[in-house]
Amino acid sequence: MSAFSAPFLPTLVRRERASLAATLLAPPVALAVATVLNLGLYLLIGRDPVAVVYAMLFEPFLSWASFSEVLLKTGPLLLIAQGLAIGFRAKVFNIGAEGQFILGAIFASAIPIWFPQATGQWIWPMMLLLGVLGGALWASITAFWRVRLNANEILVSLMLSLVAAQLLNYLLLGPWKDPNGFNFPQSVMFQYDAMVPVLIAGTRVNVSLLLTLALSIAAWLVMQKSFLGYKLQVGGLAPRAAGYAGFNEGWAIWLSLLIGGGAAGLAGAAEVAGPIGQLQRSISTGYGYAAIIVAYLGGLHPIGIIASALFMAALYIGGDNAMVSANLPIAAVRVFQGSLLLAYLIAIAFVRYRLEWHRPIYRSKP
Amino acid sequence: MTNAVLDISGVSKRFGDNLANDNISLSLGRGEIVALLGENGAGKTTLMSILFGHYVPDSGKVLIDGQELPPGKPRSAIRAGIGMVHQHFSLAANLTVLENVMAGTESLWRLRSDTDAARQKLEDISTRFGLIVDPDARLGDLSVGEQQRVEILKALYNDARILVLDEPTAVLTNLEAERLFRTLKDMAREGLSLIFISHKLDEVMAAADRIIVLRGGRKVAERPAKETNKAELAELMIGRKVARPVREPSTPGEVALKVTGVSVSIDGVERLKSIDLSLRAGEILGIIGVSGNGQATLAHLLSGTVRRDKGDIVLFGEPVGDLSVEGAVQAGIGRIPEDRNNEGAIGEMAIWENAVLERLPRFSRHGLVDRSAGQAFARKIIDAFDVRGGRPATRTRLLSGGNMQKLILGRNLIDRPRILLAAQPARGLDEGAVAAVHERLLQARRDGTAVLLVSEDLEEVMALADRIQAIVNGRLSPAVAADKVNATKLGLMMAGEWNEEHEISHAL
Known part of the structure; x- marks a missing residue:
C-alpha cells in the first residue's frame, strides 16, 4: 500500500548506484554549507565571521x-x-x-x-x-x-x-x-x-x-573483510535474509x-x-x-x-x-556540530536518492 | 469496429534509444474486456500512460467516441471518462472508504462537503456493479482485495466509462483474483469497457473477450479469446516456442527425508498439524495448496528456520531433531526461499556476496572472508546457470527477477544437493524464466536429488511432481501419484477433501 502522495511534490527515488565521486564529495559539501549557514548566524549575533572562521578552522592546525x-x-x-x-x-x-x-x-x-x-x-x-x-x-x-x-x-x-x-x-x-x-x-x-x-x-x-x-x-578488518562483519551487515541491510541464512x-x-x-x-x-x-x-x-x-x-x-x-x-x-x-558562546560550537550533521545527512540522501518530479495527476472532475 | 468507444491509432513513443511503442493501434467496444498481454518491458504500461495523458506520444492519436483526446492532459482523459486502477493504489490508509472516494472530487472553496449525496452515489455504484464495501471502514483495515475494490469504485465515482487496470492480480490471492474477474464481467455486462494489463496467460484466457499481444513495443497479434489457446499466446508473447518441460518417467531411490507427526506453532498459532511426508532421492514431491495454509511454515521448518513442537524428522535414515540452517546446508539441503527479494537475496549487496550467503563458513579463513574464492564461485554460477545482466561485483538488485532466481537456484544446485527445497520457485517470473527454472528442477531430479516442490500453481505441480500432497489449514493430505489425478481431484484435495485417497497412498 503506497502512501498518499500529494501532487506537485517530488518524490525520492533510489539511484541505480551511488557514484563514488558524489559519496566522497558529500562531506566537504556539507562542511561548506554548514560553514556558510553558521557564518550568517555569527553575523546575526554580532561577531566578526572572519575572526571566528580563522579561530575555529585554521588556528588548531597552525601551532x-x-x-x-x-x-x-x-x-x-x-x-x-x-x-x-x-x-x-x-x-x-x-x-x-x-x-x-x-x-x-x-x-x-x-x-x-x-x-x-x-x-x-x-x-x-x-x-x-x-x-x-x-x-x-x-x-x-x-x-x-x-x-x-x-x-x-x-x-x-x-x-x-x-x-x-x-x-x-x-x-x-x-x-x-x-x-x-x-x-x-x-x-x-x-x-x-x-x-x-x-x-x-x-x-x-x-x-x-x-x-x-x-x-x-x-x-x-572486521567490517570490510571478516565473516563477522559480513553477518552484521546482512543483518542491517536485510534482516529477513539474515534470518533465512541462519544468522x-x-x-x-x-x-x-x-x-x-x-x-x-x-x-x-x-x-x-x-x-x-x-x-x-x-x-x-x-x-x-x-x-x-x-x-x-x-x-x-x-x-x-x-x-x-x-x-x-x-x-x-x-x-x-x-x-x-x-x-x-559555547552553544555556537554545538550549533555548528549539529548543522554539520544535518547538512551531511541531507547531502548523503541526495547521493543515494534523486528527486523525481511528477506531472500532477488530476483525479477530480473539474 | 465503427461504434468503438475508444480508438488508439498509430501511437509511437520513443525513450532515448528505446522504441517503447511502435505504431500501435487498438480499439475497444462498449461492454468489452480487452486484455493487453506482454512480458515486462513490452510497452503495455507506456501505451496506457499515453491513453491517460501521462505521456505525449511522438505520433498517433487517441479517440474517445470519435473525438480526439488532447495529448498529455490527464484532466481531459478523466473528463472523457477514462479511469485507471494502478497496481500500487493511490489511497490514504487513515481515511475511510467514503473519504478516499471523495478525495479530490470537490471544490476547495466549498465550506462543507456534501457527504450525504456522495454516500448515496457510492452506494448506487456499489450495488449496481456488485462492489460491496463498507463506506465507513478505515481503508488501512481492509484487505488488499477490498482496497482494490475501493480503487475501482473511486474511478467509477468519477464517472469512468473506460476502465484500465494495470496488473490487477499482482497483489491478490487466487481467490480474490477469481472474484475480481467475476466483477469485471459484471461491469462489462453493465456497459463499461475494460482494458486490463497482464503477463499471465491463465487470467487473460479466463477474463478477456479479446486479447492483444505486445512484444518489444509492437502489437504482434490480436485474437478473440475463444479462438486462441495458452500455447499460442505464450509463443506470441515471447516470440519463440517455449514449452514448459515435463517430467519423464524414472524410478526413485532411497528415502532421503521422512517427517512423521510434526506440529509447529508460531506465536501461539498451530501452523502445521501432525504432518507426515516422505521424500525419495530422484523424485519430485509436490505440496499444493492455497497460499496461507501452512506451506510457508513447512518450507521454513525444512530450511531450519523454525522449531517443531513435536514429531520426528529423519534425514538419510538418521533422526535429526530440529534442523538448523547451518545443519541443513551441511547435510546437503539446497533451499529456494518463497520470498526471493526479502529472504533469498540482499539487493544492496554484490552478486558474489549473495552467492556465498549461506555457505560463508566455506569461504572464510581465520574469520576473514575469502573474497577471490567467493567471486570465483559466483562466476561459476553465472556461467553454469546463465545469469544475465551482472558480474560478480554487480549489485544484486540490478538483476531481473528471473536472473535473481537463477542465481539462487545456482548457489544451491552447483554443489549437487541431496535434497532441494523449492518454495514457489517460479512465482512472478515471466514465461521464459519459468521454463528455465522448471528445467533446472527436472535436471536436479535426474541427478538423483530429492526435490520438495511447494507451489500454488496446479499446472506446475502436475507437470513436475511424481507425487502430490495437498496442504489445507496446516494438515497434509496423503500422497497421490501425479499420473493418477486430474485437476478436479487436486482441486478437491486443496479444499480439504481427501479421505477417499487413502487407498492410493497405501498402495504406494
Whole structure:
C-alpha cells in the first residue's frame, strides 16, 4: 500500500548506484554549507565571521601546541565512533555511548581510588581493561532488554546515559569524594602508575592514541573483510535474509552493543587515566554524542571515521579558541556540530536518492 | 469496429534509444474486456500512460467516441471518462472508504462537503456493479482485495466509462483474483469497457473477450479469446516456442527425508498439524495448496528456520531433531526461499556476496572472508546457470527477477544437493524464466536429488511432481501419484477433501 502522495511534490527515488565521486564529495559539501549557514548566524549575533572562521578552522592546525590538543581530543572521538559505526551498520542504534563512556571511567577509577598507594606498570593497562568491561556491562543492559522484550535500543541506551551521569554524581558527592578536596565533587588525583604513558614529550598525547589507531585498523578488518562483519551487515541491510541464512539477530544485537559499549568504556578509561588524571564531573564534554556525528560523517567507514574524528576534534579545539579570541558562546560550537550533521545527512540522501518530479495527476472532475 | 468507444491509432513513443511503442493501434467496444498481454518491458504500461495523458506520444492519436483526446492532459482523459486502477493504489490508509472516494472530487472553496449525496452515489455504484464495501471502514483495515475494490469504485465515482487496470492480480490471492474477474464481467455486462494489463496467460484466457499481444513495443497479434489457446499466446508473447518441460518417467531411490507427526506453532498459532511426508532421492514431491495454509511454515521448518513442537524428522535414515540452517546446508539441503527479494537475496549487496550467503563458513579463513574464492564461485554460477545482466561485483538488485532466481537456484544446485527445497520457485517470473527454472528442477531430479516442490500453481505441480500432497489449514493430505489425478481431484484435495485417497497412498 503506497502512501498518499500529494501532487506537485517530488518524490525520492533510489539511484541505480551511488557514484563514488558524489559519496566522497558529500562531506566537504556539507562542511561548506554548514560553514556558510553558521557564518550568517555569527553575523546575526554580532561577531566578526572572519575572526571566528580563522579561530575555529585554521588556528588548531597552525601551532604544534594546539595541534597536539587536537590529537588528544581525536582519541576518544575516534574510539567511540569506530565502535558505534559497527553497530550502526548492523542497524543497532546505540545512542548511549555517553553513559558507556562514564561507566568506563568509573570502572577504571576504582583501582586508583581504592588502592591509591599501589605501584607498578600493570595499573594503567588494568584500568583500561576495566574501562572496556564497564562500558560493555552498561551497554549489555540495553542489549538484554532489546533482545528480551524488543525494547527500543535508542531510548534505553539514551536514558541509561542520564542514569550513568547521576551515578557519577553520587560517587563524586559521596563515597569517592576526595577527603582533602575542599568538598569539590571530584576524586583524588591518580598516582603516577595509574596514568597512561605520554607518547610525545612536551604534550599530553599518550599511548592510548596508538591503541586507538590500532583498533581502527581492527575495525576496518572486521567490517570490510571478516565473516563477522559480513553477518552484521546482512543483518542491517536485510534482516529477513539474515534470518533465512541462519544468522542470529539476537547475537548481532549483543555483539554490536558490546563492541560499542566496550569502545566507549575504553575511551572513558583513557580520559581519566590520561589528560584528566582523576574522576570528575566534566570527564566528558559530550564525546558520546559527538561520536555519533563522527561515525556518520565518516560514512560509517573505518577509514572515513579517522578523518572525521580528526576534523571534529579540531572543531572542539577551534571552538575553544573562538570562545576566547572571538568571544563566541559555547552553544555556537554545538550549533555548528549539529548543522554539520544535518547538512551531511541531507547531502548523503541526495547521493543515494534523486528527486523525481511528477506531472500532477488530476483525479477530480473539474 | 465503427461504434468503438475508444480508438488508439498509430501511437509511437520513443525513450532515448528505446522504441517503447511502435505504431500501435487498438480499439475497444462498449461492454468489452480487452486484455493487453506482454512480458515486462513490452510497452503495455507506456501505451496506457499515453491513453491517460501521462505521456505525449511522438505520433498517433487517441479517440474517445470519435473525438480526439488532447495529448498529455490527464484532466481531459478523466473528463472523457477514462479511469485507471494502478497496481500500487493511490489511497490514504487513515481515511475511510467514503473519504478516499471523495478525495479530490470537490471544490476547495466549498465550506462543507456534501457527504450525504456522495454516500448515496457510492452506494448506487456499489450495488449496481456488485462492489460491496463498507463506506465507513478505515481503508488501512481492509484487505488488499477490498482496497482494490475501493480503487475501482473511486474511478467509477468519477464517472469512468473506460476502465484500465494495470496488473490487477499482482497483489491478490487466487481467490480474490477469481472474484475480481467475476466483477469485471459484471461491469462489462453493465456497459463499461475494460482494458486490463497482464503477463499471465491463465487470467487473460479466463477474463478477456479479446486479447492483444505486445512484444518489444509492437502489437504482434490480436485474437478473440475463444479462438486462441495458452500455447499460442505464450509463443506470441515471447516470440519463440517455449514449452514448459515435463517430467519423464524414472524410478526413485532411497528415502532421503521422512517427517512423521510434526506440529509447529508460531506465536501461539498451530501452523502445521501432525504432518507426515516422505521424500525419495530422484523424485519430485509436490505440496499444493492455497497460499496461507501452512506451506510457508513447512518450507521454513525444512530450511531450519523454525522449531517443531513435536514429531520426528529423519534425514538419510538418521533422526535429526530440529534442523538448523547451518545443519541443513551441511547435510546437503539446497533451499529456494518463497520470498526471493526479502529472504533469498540482499539487493544492496554484490552478486558474489549473495552467492556465498549461506555457505560463508566455506569461504572464510581465520574469520576473514575469502573474497577471490567467493567471486570465483559466483562466476561459476553465472556461467553454469546463465545469469544475465551482472558480474560478480554487480549489485544484486540490478538483476531481473528471473536472473535473481537463477542465481539462487545456482548457489544451491552447483554443489549437487541431496535434497532441494523449492518454495514457489517460479512465482512472478515471466514465461521464459519459468521454463528455465522448471528445467533446472527436472535436471536436479535426474541427478538423483530429492526435490520438495511447494507451489500454488496446479499446472506446475502436475507437470513436475511424481507425487502430490495437498496442504489445507496446516494438515497434509496423503500422497497421490501425479499420473493418477486430474485437476478436479487436486482441486478437491486443496479444499480439504481427501479421505477417499487413502487407498492410493497405501498402495504406494
